[in-house]
Amino acid sequence: MTDATLLDDLEARGLVQDCTDREGLAARLADGPITLYYGCDPTADSLHIGNLLGLLVLRRFQDAGHRPIALAGGATGMVGDPSGRSEERNLLDDATLEANVLAIKAQIARIVDLSGGESGGLLVDNRDWTGDVRLLDFLRDVGKHVTVNTMLARESVKNRLASEHGISFTEFSYMLLQAHDFLRLEEDHGCQLQIGGSDQWGNMLGGVDLIRRVHQRPAWVLAWPLLTAPDGTKLGKTTGARIWLDAQRTSPYAFFQHWMQTDDRQVGQFLAQFTLLSLAEVAAVLATHQEAPGRRVAQRRLAFEATALVHGPEEAAAAAHASEILFGADPTGAPAAALRAVGREVPAVAVARAELEAGIDLVDVLARAPELAASKGEARRALAQGGVYVNGERAEDGRSLTSGDLLHGRYVLLRKGKRAYALADLGV
RNA sequence: GGGUCGGUGCCCGAGUGGCCAAAGGGAACGGGCUGUAAACCCGUCGGCUUAUGCCUACGUUGGUUCAAAUCCAACUCGGCCCA
Structure with missing residues (x-):
């Protein structure tokens, strides 16, 4: 793929929602490899599929010969991004943040080549240049170039000003930190492009302005559209199950x-x-x-x-x-090897052989697997509603599990609804 | 610092002494129809060996009352206004 078509490719994939200067960026890309960055804040010890989208865009640029920088926002994570938030964030402590950054770095490295060098990407943490900035320097070097009027005009700020929760100065400052990041990456690594979701549009623009004002040099921003639900409504950050990249959180x-x-x-x-x-x-x-x-x-x-x-x-x-x-097919006909394979993928539920020999209430077993039922009440409800299956066969209310339910003498496959599974494996 | 309004279940939000495990909406979950889809219909949605029962819960602690999410006090957190 040549540089000239990269933007077209991204556009065709629905990854271009906004660009500060489409023509200018296309010309710059045609001119040779560009250094670009994408930042994730370590608000948890794992990234989720929203971040995956960004990492993959970074990867697409890398595959096209450009140099990606992945930024783990240790500093910005400390402050909290007001975008898309109706109320103030809880701040994370140092130790948590440190652990989160570490975990996230490993995930980023799986998607983007971070070996450094000419074509290899770079991983940076904005605490490295933010931690020792003196307040007065920051106010003079960054603050002086930004008007509060512009900051107040940002959609995310306006919303928060209108909400009953308001916005703290800390979160209000977030956009300045992000602008400062872009400036420093431009100075230290010649980074000229920042990519992110369109919810970051305002935050990202700050950096472009800052770089222009301080150095009279160009910089670009490219934003992809926010993920939406199938019906076109916004996919809430808190609604819907979050899908994590970490195997412990999401297998x-x-x-x-x-x-x-x-x-x-x-x-x-x-x-x-x-x-x-x-x-x-x-x-x-x-x-x-x-x-x-x-x-x-x-x-x-x-x-x-x-x-x-x-x-x-x-x-x-x-x-x-x-x-x-x-x-x-019907799991009762599945070979032992297949069930063993299933056992490695779905959650396990602990049942003792003695319990089966004596016969154990199915409700008790269901309640042991959080994926199937959060409590006995929930287990009973599911059973009463006909939503529980043992080895693929719908279980009646009051059902007990016995040795007779064992497949290959050691497995019992439990299912709630259409797709929640758990496997009991008694071993041999 | 002063004044004022507020903190309710996963989220939003009603409720201002008993009829409150707490309206309504959303999310979620189960069933039906399907394609592990969409749309639609029905049901569930604090916990407990399912109970006209007990426990936990309406920011925290204490109080008034036969009875408190609802009244009082202190504390705490947040909004707004004034200084």
Whole structure:
């Protein structure tokens, strides 16, 4: 891919919502490799799929020969971004932040090549240059170039000013820190482009202005659209299950399943945005999918590609394999090896052989698996509503588990609803 | 510092002494229909060996009362206005 087509490719993938100067940036990209950055704040010890989108854009630039910088925002994370927030954030303490940054770095490295050097990317933490900045210097060197009028005009600030919770000076200052980051990266690494979600638009612009005012040098911002729900409404940060890149928080199987359940209306968009398939391949997959949407060819491919990027091809294949067993034929006919494979992917539930021999209330077992039921009450409810299945067969209210339910003498497959599974493996 | 308004279940939000585990909406969950989809319909949605029962819960602590999310006091956190 040549530089001239990179922007077109991104646009075709639906990854360009706004650009400060599309023409100018295209010309700059045609001129040679550019250094660009994408920042994530370490608000948790794992990134989620929203960040994955950004990392993949970084990767696309890298694959096109440009030099990516991934910024873990130790400093900005300390302050809290007011964007998209209705109220003040809770601040994180140093130790938590430190651990979060460390965890996030590892995740970034899986997507972007951070080996440094000519083409290799760079990983930076803005605490490195923010921590020792003196207040007076900051006010003079950064603050002097920004008017409060502009800051107040930002959508995120306006919303917070209108809300009953207000906004603290700390969060108000966030955009200055981010602008300062861009300035420092421009000075130290010749970074000329910042990418981010359109919710970061205002914050990102600050850096462009600052660089122009301080150095009279150009800089660009490229923003992709925010992820939306299938019906076009905004995908709330707090609503809906967050899908994490960390395997402890979201298992590879669960991650795979998330993509598997993608709405038909979004699967094409996601294939373009969350995989590295070429647009021609995406179109081919979609064409096959259209022939028989029920086979979920596109979802299957999306799930595999995305899971492979985050957890590796082996994990992706294992998740795909387990999915086929669970959503395929009658589990009572599944070979022991298949059940063993399932056991590595779905949550385990502990049951003792003695309990089965004596016969144990199914409700008690369900309540032991948080994925199936959060309490006995919930377990009873699910059972009463006909939503519980033992080895693929709907369980009656009052059902007990006994040795007779064992498959291959050691497994019992439990399911709630259509897709929540847990496996009891008694061993041999 | 003064005044004033407010802190309710996952989220938003009603409730101003008993009829309150607390309206309504959203999210979520189960069933039906399906394609592990969409739309739609029905149901559930604090916990407990399912109970006209007990426990926990309406910022915190204490008080008034037969009875408090509701009244009083102190504290605490937040908004707004004034200085």
